[in-house]
Amino acid sequence: MTWTVAPERFDSPDAALLLRDYYDEVASRYWGRPATTEEIDDGLRDDGVDRLAPPTGAFLVGRYGNKPAGCVGLRLVDAATAELTRVFVRPAFRSTGGGGLLLAGIEEAARAYGVRWIRLDTRNDLVEARGLYAKHGYGEVPAFNRDLYAEHWFAKEL
Numbered sequence: 001m002t003w004t005v006a007p008e009r010f011d012s013p014d015a016a017l018l019l020r021d022y023y024d025e026v027a028s029r030y031w032g033r034p035a036t037t038e039e040i041d042d043g044l045r046d047d048g049v050d051r052l053a054p055p056t057g058a059f060l061v062g063r064y065g066n067k068p069a070g071c072v073g074l075r076l077v078d079a080a081t082a083e084l085t086r087v088f089v090r091p092a093f094r095s096t097g098g099g100g101l102l103l104a105g106i107e108e109a110a111r112a113y114g115v116r117w118i119r120l121d122t123r124n125d126l127v128e129a130r131g132l133y134a135k136h137g138y139g140e141v142p143a144f145n146r147d148l149y150a151e152h153w154f155a156k157e158l
Helices: 013-031 037-044 098-112 127-135
Strands: 003-007 057-064 067-076 081-089 117-122 152-157
Touching (some): 003 098, 117 127
């Protein structure tokens, strides 16, 4: 099996299910228990995902074979900077190279916008994500926001 990564609307059926799985995982890990359907719905409501489309961003879906397996979003901050968000690979497809391919794809999308820096924030408990970012050239930087769930900040020059 091989991965393919391509732009897709964040509200396509496959993308919507990936975003729901993403939120379920990050919320469940944060709370230390399975998130309820209501909590997932609340978290997805008005979450800014609409900015992950031109001209304010991008959204990519990764497929392993023909199965939707991961996603990644990009939100433009200014002419030179974008934020990485919604980085997710379904558990069954982890350790197959998809995370790196999603990052490479979104970095290409950022370059097409003229972006020179990609930054992101993440939490302490998302250890695998922090490892993925470090492996692909993202370095820890001083805090650039005060988001409630931000505990680590990373950036990469393209």
